[in-house]
Amino acid sequence: MTEPTYPTLRMYIDGAWCEGGDGRTAPVVNPANEKTLGEVPLATAADLDRALAASVTGFEAWSATPVAERTAILHEAADRLTARADRVGRLMSTEQGKPFREARGEALRVANTLRWDADDARRAYGRVIPSAPGTLLSVRREPIGPVAAFTPWNFPAGSPMRKIAAALSAGCSIVIKASEETPGTACEIVRCFDEAGLPAGALNLVFGEPAEVSAHLIAAPQTRLVAFTGSIPVGKLLAAAAGQAMKPSLMELGGHAPVIVCADADPVAAAKRAAAAKFANAGQVCTSPSRFLVHASLVEAFTEAFTEAAEEVVIGDGLAEGVTMGPLANDRRLAAMEELVADAVGRGAKVRCGGFRLDRPGYFFAPTVLTGVPDEARIMSEEPFGPVAPITSFTDLDDALRTANALPYGLAAYGFTESAATAERLVRGLEAGILSINHCGGSVHEAPSGGVKSSGYGREGGPEGLDAYLVTKRVSHLLEA
Known part of the structure; x- marks a missing residue:
């Protein structure tokens, strides 16, 4: 085109x-x-x-x-x-x-x-x-x-x-x-x-x-x-x-939307839906899922499926046929991605895929998956606003909710579970103005959007x-x- x-x-x-x-x-x-x-x-x-x-x-x-x-x-x-x-x-x-x-x-x-x-x-x-x-x-x-x-x-x-x-x-x-x-x-x-x-x-x-x-x-x-x-x-x-x-x-x-993947969720389905939302608009969305808290029993299956989805993203000029993720909007976001990834890796995180600027003209940054990210890494408390996904694990849902709510942000949050009772725990427990269960849906004109905190x-x-x-x-x- x-x-x-x-x-x-x-x-x-x-x-x-x-x-x-x-x-x-x-x-x-x-x-x-x-x-x-x-x-x-x-x-x-x-x-x-x-x-x-x-x-x-x-x-x-x-x-x-x-x-x-x-x-x-x-x-x-x-x-x-x-x-x-x-x-x-x-x-x-x-x-x-x-x-x-x-x-x-x-x-x-x-x-x-x-x-x-x-x-x-x-x-x-x-x-x-x-x-x-x-x-x-x-x-x-x-x-x-x-x-x-x-x-x-x-x-x-x-x-x-x-x-x-x-x-x-x-x-x-x-x-x-x-x-x-x-x-x-x-x-x-x-x-x-x-x-x-x-x-x-x-x-x-x-x-x-x-x-x-x-x-x-x-x-x-x-x-x-x-x-x-x-x-x-x-x-x-x-x-x-x-x-x-x-x-x-x-x-x-802005926000820093947590995604909680509970023990009874389908990790592959959750990963595919979360990855699609994460890399939409190159992650430059205030409601973008940006902290992935996955139950320890599912974390490897979730990470593999998420990484596979990230590697399937087609990067290029948004007007080119078949492209599914364009460049970042400006050089400021590109520098921010490089800094956040370097900080996380320096604190012990592992790069499962991506983590670098593409060697071509334009502000292109590879879809990136980080694992083993410590809480003190900047990306765990700073909104990335880009195509970088930090994945961590939990064993207790109450602990995951405390982690999700620990930041001063409260725009969007996401949860995956096949239990109605667990879904209600997420609805009541997550501090956010926008909450999606079993998907990462965006704003719609017929319903209100906005944040808390x-x-x-x-x-x-x-x-x-x-x-x-x-x-x-x-x-x-x-x-x-």
Whole structure:
């Protein structure tokens, strides 16, 4: 499959595509060959102020639009995205690295996210409360106002759309800073809304120096909600800034998802399902299974099957036929993998397969399986966010649960067992906002996703996904003056 023509990148402010005010740009690099694809414009403070002002007028127009009309526009945008899923998939694969099949699937999936949120907004019901004669007591749910959102590079369509879909469906306007490393996909998504007839100012897309943009947008009086997906350290900084300004925030942060394979599980089936999830998007998924705790009676069978699955992964350019894992998204992740593997091996871990950068252009790292990894190894406490799988064993399930819960993270967790009673022990015992039993399923638009502990707060998806974007207003109306 040929690489698509990379688009000329622009920001989108107040219904118009524009360059940055001072002409500053940053290069966008293809991680499969390290070549520059194009230049992304970087916003100035004046650009951000224009976006903020537009979000106010956009909110006034969009929130006043009848919900049926809003829903129709959002469905039109979703249909346009579905129709161009192939193009968006090729573009995403080129700038982020994931295989085309994964990228195209992401584009189709987020179109359905938009449809779900648009329809669910029609069920954002209030209520009338029985009260004294002559008094009407009610509860209304209204859009909170302009939203400032910040999203990462690992899901160039998924992360921005979860913010955009929820905000617009609730009747809010939004200024979103998508990743400067994967800007083309974000531009394609915004173009679908523009063509669908979204009012000017309801959706604004900017790029820029992350610290500068976040500080400016969060502190601005126009911003009523801060929504972020990304790392825990950055999330804490943004949450603190939002708290200083007394603004609510929605934080979907990192994790270090444990996988517990119990004594009664099928080790081969568990290994195959876990490996498929581990190497999806080259392991660059916040819910990726990343610590494998396997009962001692199964650990060798599990490791053999997992290693076999890892060795079957086809590595290459995401647009090439048959590739099942692309490069890491940037050189920072490549260096991190090398450091984590070296640290684990230096502390006594064994490399069953992989453990090295591929000798070719691009940020390719071999799918890696580590065994005998001691607890003090960095990879046991630091989220790898890459294709490295540390496997350890346990003999007592309570000990495994304590190990799984020992870290400050609590985004996702996974368990494998053929016992309903043991499954319930896992459900009750694992500290995570997302839990899958006998598979490693990802997020779905019809159910909530989010973390506990340092992995964040608030939920995206499902009926709960609009909560952060709505204000609950109590109204007491005296009917007789």
